[in-house]
Amino acid sequence: MNPSAETPVGERRRGLQRAVVDWYRRESRELPWRAPERTPWQVLVSEIMLQQTPVARVLPVWRRWLERWPEPSDLADASPADVVRAWGRLGYPRRALRLHAAAQSIRDEHGGRVPDDHAALLALPGIGAYTAAAVAVFAFGQRHTVVDTNIRRVEARLVSGRALPSRSLTAAETRLAEELLPDDVAESVAWNQAVMELGALVCTARSPRCDECPVQDECAWVAAGRPPAEKTPRGQAWKGTDRQVRGAIMAVLRAAEEPVPRPLLLADVVSAEQLAAQHPSPPDVVVEHLTKLWHLPAPAEQRERALAGLLADGLAAQDDGAVSLPA
DNA sequence: CAAGCGTGGTA
DNA sequence: TTACCAAGCTT
CATH class of the missing domain: 1.10.1670.10 (Helix-hairpin-Helix base-excision DNA repair enzymes (C-terminal))
Structure with a gap:
């Protein structure tokens, strides 16, 4: 040249x-998933957790996660309920389910090793263009x-x-x-x-x-004199949305050791008191989250829709009129 | 392609 | 306090 x-x-x-x-x-910054001794699995877990989530919130969850499930097959063998609970309040809990499904795919179709091929990574659940490239680059040192x-x-x-x-x-x-x-x-x-x-x-x-x-x-x-953005980005709606209700329901289910009767989840602040009297009193942690859920200004129709969505997404399961995390 | 999906810190 | 924002993915 x-x-x-x-x-x-x-x-x-x-x-x-x-x-x-x-x-x-x-x-x-010195981040653990950048350490020389990092494994591809550690990098993959970090990338999933970091999707739309700040580093500071990911760090403690990432450490506990890999201590508990140090290899993909370890996570693959866990129950979805344990996985969703370990995900805690990182947000977007469907990511936890997809990471679980990805671990099962890695165990069953890739011999338990995170694939180093970009196309194979892209085919894993919850892994899109960014994450596939990030793992190929940061875990395997490839050019993407x-x-x-x-x-x-x-x-x-x-x-x-x-x-x-x-x-x-x-x-x-x-x-x-x-x-x-x-x-x-x-x-x-x-x-x-x-x-x-x-x-x-x-x-x-x-x-x-x-x-x-x-x-x-x-x-x-x-x-150019640092001109302002042309169009101000539209913020994500939260108050009054299904997402808020879904989040409140998930908080209850994560805290509950036992399945929660569906009427208790769907109750509002008006009907909650009399309904609660008909059911065995749950632990205080659950009551704390149930109270928050009941106080949401959400109509019954919206509560139904939110729960139906969680069931459809596999984030919740229903059996005999009671709802829990998927076993 | 836009909408939907959690959560909590910060300006 | 409200609104924005954070290593996106899926439909």
């Missing part, structure tokens, strides 16, 4: 790569284009000069990420990790710390 043949674009690209990777070596929310935001600002990426992943974004990815395998791994960390620590969504950014002089968004 003749250096004089290097294009200006290629030179800039390599300058960005060096600056961001050097920054990563100085400033990155990783596109997560951090990388999208960094590249939107750095190259496109926009404050925030579009609502959904576009083909142009994927193409840009592919173009920026170093050709060398080891460098591509470092780049993926470094850009993601830059987005998490410096190039954050709300209050970016551009004064600490290693490529602020190269940033198109900074050069």
